[in-house]
Amino acid sequence: MKTLKIEDLSKNFGSTEVLKKINLEIDEGNFLVLLGPSGCGKSTLLNIIAGLETINEGNVFIDDYNVSKVEPKDRNIAMVFQSYALYPSMNVRENMIFGLKQAKTSKDKIENQLEKVSKFLQVDQLLERKPSQLSGGQRQRVAIGRALVREPRIFLFDEPLSNLDAKLRVEMRREIKKLHQQLKTTVVYVTHDQTEAMSLGTKIAIMNYGVIQQNDTPENIYNKPNNTFVADFIGSPSMNLIKGILKESSNNLSFIVEGSNLEIPVDNYTFKVNDNLNNKEVFLGIRPEHIFFKKLNENDFEIILRADLSEYIGHEQIITFNYVNQELLAKFPSTIKIELNKETKLYFDLTQVSLFDTNSKERL
Amino acid sequence: MQDSLQSSYRQLEQKSKYTNIFLRWFLYLVLILFASYFIFPLYVMIVTSLKTMEEIRQGTLLTWPSALNFDSWAVAWGGRGYGAGDTFLKPYFWNSIKMVVPAVFFSTFIGAMAGYVLTKWRFKGDKWVFLFLLFGCFIPYQAILLPMARTLGVLGISNSVIGLVLVHTVYGIPFTTLFFRNFYVSIPTELVKAARIDGAGFFKIFFKILLPISAPIIVVTVIWQFTQIWNDFLFGSTFSFGEAAPIQVALNNMVLSSTSVKEYNVDMASAIIAGIPTLIVYVLAGKYFIRGLTSGAVKG
Numbered sequence: 174m175k176t177l178k179i180e181d182l183s184k185n186f187g188s189t190e191v192l193k194k195i196n197l198e199i200d201e202g203n204f205l206v207l208l209g210p211s212g213c214g215k216s217t218l219l220n221i222i223a224g225l226e227t228i229n230e231g232n233v234f235i236d237d238y239n240v241s242k243v244e245p246k247d248r249n250i251a252m253v254f255q256s257y258a259l260y261p262s263m264n265v266r267e268n269m270i271f272g273l274k275q276a277k278t279s280k281d282k283i284e285n286q287l288e289k290v291s292k293f294l295q296v297d298q299l300l301e302r303k304p305s306q307l308s309g310g311q312r313q314r315v316a317i318g319r320a321l322v323r324e325p326r327i328f329l330f331d332e333p334l335s336n337l338d339a340k341l342r343v344e345m346r347r348e349i350k351k352l353h354q355q356l357k358t359t360v361v362y363v364t365h366d367q368t369e370a371m372s373l374g375t376k377i378a379i380m381n382y383g384v385i386q387q388n389d390t391p392e393n394i395y396n397k398p399n400n401t402f403v404a405d406f407i408g409s410p411s412m413n414l415i416k417g418i419l420k421e422s423s424n425n426l427s428f429i430v431e432g433s434n435l436e437i438p439v440d441n442y443t444f445k446v447n448d449n450l451n452n453k454e455v456f457l458g459i460r461p462e463h464i465f466f467k468k469l470n471e472n473d474f475e476i477i478l479r480a481d482l483s484e485y486i487g488h489e490q491i492i493t494f495n496y497v498n499q500e501l502l503a504k505f506p507s508t509i510k511i512e513l514n515k516e517t518k519l520y521f522d523l524t525q526v527s528l529f530d531t532n533s534k535e536r537l
Numbered sequence: 538m539q540d541s542l543q544s545s546y547r548q549l550e551q552k553s554k555y556t557n558i559f560l561r562w563f564l565y566l567v568l569i570l571f572a573s574y575f576i577f578p579l580y581v582m583i584v585t586s587l588k589t590m591e592e593i594r595q596g597t598l599l600t601w602p603s604a605l606n607f608d609s610w611a612v613a614w615g616g617r618g619y620g621a622g623d624t625f626l627k628p629y630f631w632n633s634i635k636m637v638v639p640a641v642f643f644s645t646f647i648g649a650m651a652g653y654v655l656t657k658w659r660f661k662g663d664k665w666v667f668l669f670l671l672f673g674c675f676i677p678y679q680a681i682l683l684p685m686a687r688t689l690g691v692l693g694i695s696n697s698v699i700g701l702v703l704v705h706t707v708y709g710i711p712f713t714t715l716f717f718r719n720f721y722v723s724i725p726t727e728l729v730k731a732a733r734i735d736g737a738g739f740f741k742i743f744f745k746i747l748l749p750i751s752a753p754i755i756v757v758t759v760i761w762q763f764t765q766i767w768n769d770f771l772f773g774s775t776f777s778f779g780e781a782a783p784i785q786v787a788l789n790n791m792v793l794s795s796t797s798v799k800e801y802n803v804d805m806a807s808a809i810i811a812g813i814p815t816l817i818v819y820v821l822a823g824k825y826f827i828r829g830l831t832s833g834a835v836k837g
Contacts, residue, residue, distance in 0.1 A: 224734075244733075246735065254727040258725060260745075271732075272734070275735055
């Protein structure tokens with residue numbers, strides 16, 4: 174049984190297609206993050222799961238029950254919003270129990286739930302306050318509390334940390350992670366922040382233009398991106414994509430950029446497809462953090478490149494190298510001294526390399 | 538070098554000081570002029586209403602009354618006590634109250650509902666509905682007099698306070714809807730979403746969540762509607778006569794129908810009485826009025 178299942182879901186606003194044939198499944202207790210740039214349809218998808226938006230095509234199942242036509246309140250879900258959406262005229266207590274009261278829950282149960290949740294979230298001292306008298310972090314807690322008291326099957330979070338300042342965001346992120354570890358409730362979480370997605374999710378679904386680009390564990394998303402969009406979207410700075418071709422010679426497969434004799438061996442790369450790789454135009458993807466200044470592994474590939482630009486950002490520095498007239502970014506600890514406009518010896522960790530078809534942009 | 542630089546700064550400082558003093562006095566002068574210009578008619582009205590006819594004839598407009606004499610106020614409010622032809626404001630004042638209270642209530646309520654629907658329960662073509670409603674703000678009153686008279690006739694409520702309530706409610710809806718729509722647009726729709734997930738329905742969301750935070754815009758709307766309806770003369774004089782007339786119509790009749798001498802003191806007192814309720818509303822709710830007009834978003 175899947176806690177949440179989305180089947181061939183399509184949605185359009187007028188003539189704009191927002192979601193195109195989305196298929197998605199979540200197992201009990203998972204933390205699924207919907208990640209993507211603004212306008213990719215992730216919030217619409219969340220609203221559809223909540224029942225706040227109608228569906229044009231396809232179905233949504235919760236616990237194998239088709240809820241496509243079920244009212245939001247009857248879907249056994251709870252949602253936390255970006256603007257917190259606390260009812261301004263009610264105090265914290267009234268805010269938190271509003272849903273239970275609507276559901277005609279018994280007074281004892283309401284009091285029990287309220288006490289348990291408010292203690293758990295440390296808002297029990299704030300119960301009589303109005304939302305306007307709370308700080309951003311406290312409002313967020315109350316908003317989460319309002320979701321918790323309902324004991325839902327699925328928690329929906331719509332960019333809940335975007336309105337907080339940087340420091341508080343990191344704190345609240347940890348709190349949400351802890352919350353999930355303790356409660357083990359299924360979560361669907363929408364964000365455009367990749368750090369949030371990576372640190373919170375057990376699964377990440379990356380979306381763009383209304384299509385899920387990759388739905389996988391954070392590790393696979395990072396190490397084995399499905400296509401160039403995912404490769405480019407995840408990581409900061411994002412993955413270097415060097416354009417070149419694959420060359421097969423005497424049973425050795427290597428990557429070269431036309432007009433140069435710089436060869437990178439890709440023999441150990443595990444291809445998804447195995448046909449006709451010779452002379453194929455590809456992008457070679459390597460993350461800036463997989464380029465080293467010192468040889469770390471036996472198999473690291475040695476290469477000499479010219480450093481063009483240096484950006485110092487405190488704990489590390491980003492150096493731009495010239496790779497046959499293509500930019501190649503590398504990330505080093507800031508303790509390393511690198512001279513600009515000089516040939517520098519670098520080491521590529523070839524176990525971390527990705528290859529993409531230049532036409533389909535898909536992983537090879 | 539150092540000294541001459543210092544002294545030149547000192548000169549500049551002196552100069553800007555004098556300029557500032559001059560500008561300040563000039564500003565006050567202009568403000569006082571404007572203030573007296575606006576307050577002058579009110580002064581004349583109050584002073585005249587407190588004079589006897591004798592004093593009015595002998596003195597000038599600005600002369601202070603010899604004694605505080607409220608006789609003309611009593612006449613304006615309650616009449617002289619003889620039968621036919623004695624027009625006074627009291628019954629019409631109550632007519633106006635009976636008209637203005639329900640009309641303000643209904644138009645504000647319907648406007649709030651309409652604004653709520655147009656912003657939080659969007660439907661296909663809602664923009665057109667709003668556009669046509671806005672149209673209502675710009676149609677000149679005169680253009681609808683005949684169709685409205687016919688409508689009231691068909692409904693059998695012409696020449697009655699109920700008829701006027703209907704006219705003012707209908708005519709107020711475009712304005713009240715505009716006010717509430719613009720207010721609700723600034724309130725995050727997530728609030729409504731959260732309430733829907735919590736299981737609140739259309740009316741519950743309106744009454745429990747939106748209405749309690751609408752105080753500023755309710756005040757604006759009530760003041761606006763109250764002033765409009767209380768001060769209306771055109772609808773009142775067209776759709777009512779005799780005993781059903783509102784106070785503005787009665788005031789007009791009083792002032793125009795005096796047979797022998799023009800009793801300026803009674804006229805002035807009547808005019809002030811007719812204007813007092815709007816003044817009271819402004820004094821009581823004025824600060825919310827400004828706040829409501831200027832406040833865009835609601836915090837929280």
